[in-house]
Amino acid sequence: MSTNGKVAAAFEELAVLSEILGANGFKVSALRKSARTIEALTSDACAMSAADLGALDGIGASTIAKIAEFAKTGSMTELAELHAQVPAGLTQLLQIQGLGPKTVRSLWTDLQVVDLATLKVAIDTGAISKLPRMGPKSVENLKEGIAFLEQSRGRIRIGEALPIAEALLRDLGALPTVQRLAYAGSLRRGKETIGDIDVLAASTDASALMEAFRTRADVAKVLVTGETKTSILTKHGVQIDLRVVALDRFGSALLYFTGSTEHNIRLRERAIAQHMRLNEYGIFHANEDGAVAEGALPIASVEEADIYAVLGLQYVPPTMREDRGEIDAFATGETAPAVVEIKDIRAELHCHTVASDGEMSIDEIVSHAQERGFHTIAITDHSKGQAQANGLDEARVLQHIEAIHAARVRFPKMQIWAGSEVDILSDGSLDYDDELLAKLDWVVASPHAALKQESSIGTARLLRAIRHPLVHVIGHPTGRIVNGRPGLELAMDTLFAAAKEHGTALEINAQHLRLDLKDTDVRGAMRAGCMIAIDCDVHGATDFDELRFGVMTAQRGWLPASQCLNAMDAVSLDAWRSRKRRS
Numbered sequence: 001m002s003t004n005g006k007v008a009a010a011f012e013e014l015a016v017l018s019e020i021l022g023a024n025g026f027k028v029s030a031l032r033k034s035a036r037t038i039e040a041l042t043s044d045a046c047a048m049s050a051a052d053l054g055a056l057d058g059i060g061a062s063t064i065a066k067i068a069e070f071a072k073t074g075s076m077t078e079l080a081e082l083h084a085q086v087p088a089g090l091t092q093l094l095q096i097q098g099l100g101p102k103t104v105r106s107l108w109t110d111l112q113v114v115d116l117a118t119l120k121v122a123i124d125t126g127a128i129s130k131l132p133r134m135g136p137k138s139v140e141n142l143k144e145g146i147a148f149l150e151q152s153r154g155r156i157r158i159g160e161a162l163p164i165a166e167a168l169l170r171d172l173g174a175l176p177t178v179q180r181l182a183y184a185g186s187l188r189r190g191k192e193t194i195g196d197i198d199v200l201a202a203s204t205d206a207s208a209l210m211e212a213f214r215t216r217a218d219v220a221k222v223l224v225t226g227e228t229k230t231s232i233l234t235k236h237g238v239q240i241d242l243r244v245v246a247l248d249r250f251g252s253a254l255l256y257f258t259g260s261t262e263h264n265i266r267l268r269e270r271a272i273a274q275h276m277r278l279n280e281y282g283i284f285h286a287n288e289d290g291a292v293a294e295g296a297l298p299i300a301s302v303e304e305a306d307i308y309a310v311l312g313l314q315y316v317p318p319t320m321r322e323d324r325g326e327i328d329a330f331a332t333g334e335t336a337p338a339v340v341e342i343k344d345i346r347a348e349l350h351c352h353t354v355a356s357d358g359e360m361s362i363d364e365i366v367s368h369a370q371e372r373g374f375h376t377i378a379i380t381d382h383s384k385g386q387a388q389a390n391g392l393d394e395a396r397v398l399q400h401i402e403a404i405h406a407a408r409v410r411f412p413k414m415q416i417w418a419g420s421e422v423d424i425l426s427d428g429s430l431d432y433d434d435e436l437l438a439k440l441d442w443v444v445a446s447p448h449a450a451l452k453q454e455s456s457i458g459t460a461r462l463l464r465a466i467r468h469p470l471v472h473v474i475g476h477p478t479g480r481i482v483n484g485r486p487g488l489e490l491a492m493d494t495l496f497a498a499a500k501e502h503g504t505a506l507e508i509n510a511q512h513l514r515l516d517l518k519d520t521d522v523r524g525a526m527r528a529g530c531m532i533a534i535d536c537d538v539h540g541a542t543d544f545d546e547l548r549f550g551v552m553t554a555q556r557g558w559l560p561a562s563q564c565l566n567a568m569d570a571v572s573l574d575a576w577r578s579r580k581r582r583s
Contacts, residue, residue: 164238274311446476
């Protein structure tokens with residue numbers, strides 16, 4: 001986890017513990033806003049001046065003091081004090097569906113529940129029924145929530161979640177009674193990890209739809225089922241929630257359940273300011289008291305775009321709905337930011353053949369790229385330092401260059417470059433000497449080892465590679481693995497400035513295991529004026545399909561096609577490649 005990630009996590013933990021202790025909602029909201037703001041920074045919050053921090057939205061004097069304390073000690077006194085007051089096991093209870101901080105506080109103060117084990121005792125003895133609104137149905141739901149918590153895998157990578165959702169939509173969409181169907185939530189927003197999968201449907205026969213959903217072969221357990229909502233746990237430990245909504249309210253429900261919560265709050269505030277009310281059923285006129293007349297029909301509810309239009313906004317793509325300035329940017333009359341799309345991508349600039357650890361020959365990989373309508377492919381097999389990946393020594397590289405160039409005769413319509421993914425060694429030097437690098441058409445320089453270096457050392461290491469005149473792209477800059485390893489902690493703004501100065505591109509590695517650069521770093525690189533490559537790091541034919549994850553990450557970072565190397569036409573891309581070598 002990066003330094004900013006650690007600071008943001010500390011503020012989120014402060015919010016959770018404060019809520020359990022009964023702090024007022026304004027304080028809790030302020031702590032969460034601080035966490036979101038810090039997590040989105042590309043500068044190291046601990047290295048920023050008080051003035052610069054104070055200029056950020058949601059960062060006040062108290063927050064600045066806590067950041068300064070964390071920078072000095074690696075902790076926060078207030079957080080330690082709250083930990084001393086709250087039993088450690090209580091925070092786990094908040095992961096149970098339906099249990100909020102107020103209920104957890106009541107369980108603790110009224111029933112002496114301090115963890116999952118004591119909660120089970122309170123349920124088994126019937127003591128839990130003493131709490132308000134904890135009737136038989138609520139207790140049964142709580143049992144189901146505990147069972148799910150114990151079986152669930154937690155947040156999963158988007159690359160696993162999206163195929164599950166798409167398979168479900170294909171199956172349910174084939175039912176003749178289904179009118180509309182869509183997945184929502186963080187999956188639709190393209191987040192790198194997903195807690196559960198939210199699916200919305202409109203159907204002329206809700207009961208038949210629910211029955212088809214409950215009885216699918218991959219269902220391990222039905223958690224909750226009813227007329228309008230059913231939750232299941234798959235055999236892979238993933239929760240899927242299916243909600244049936246009215247066809248004429250589908251757009252408003254999709255908007256609501258897509259989120260984010262912060263984006264929805266902004267929309268509701270905008271509606272209130274215009275004497276309207278917005279909820280999952282639509283947007284409505286409100287009277288002077290702010291109430292909606294009983295039986296009132298919505299102004300808009302069928303399509304999301306209609307609701308945005310009523311609010312004086314252009315349609316905001318789901319990947320940009322994170323309360324990161326999109327409300328102002330998409331106001332009617334403004335030039336809304338246009339982000340890169342899959343159809344814009346015309347080149348793959350990072351791929352591996354059987355010469356190193358890939359599964360395809362040169363001809364096979366070029367053929368796949370050509371079938372996808374690409375005009376350029378760069379073959380970038382591993383350098384010698386990656387012995388476990390069958391990295392190429394100097395003699396093999398020279399032979400490989402000849403073989404790649406020979407393929408140009410067989411594929412005259414494709415621009416084929418002989419390249420390499422060259423290791424950035426721990427001191428920032430490269431795995432091949434300059435004489436050999438100069439013989440390559442394309443160089444992707446990537447860190448693969450020593451990924452626990454101190455921030456200053458890791459930053460200096462990548463700076464050396466960025467400044468190297470023969471390097472075109474820095475591949476997966478932090479070396480992180482989503483839900484795996486955190487990778488290098490880097491001074492990203494320093495790297496962005498150097499990349500801009502030296503004309504070196506930074507990569508979004510589209511592999512869902514990596515997604516490196518991450519979305520907030522893409523936003524920082526975009527603002528700094530860096531060029532970005534969205535690459536699939538192809539090893540096998542199906543890796544080309546990972547492109548969508550890289551594009552969603554780029555969209556979450558507001559990257560326009562004009563700053564994406566892969567969106568250039570063939571002539572412009574080759575000119576960029578050559579110009580980089582001359583600079």
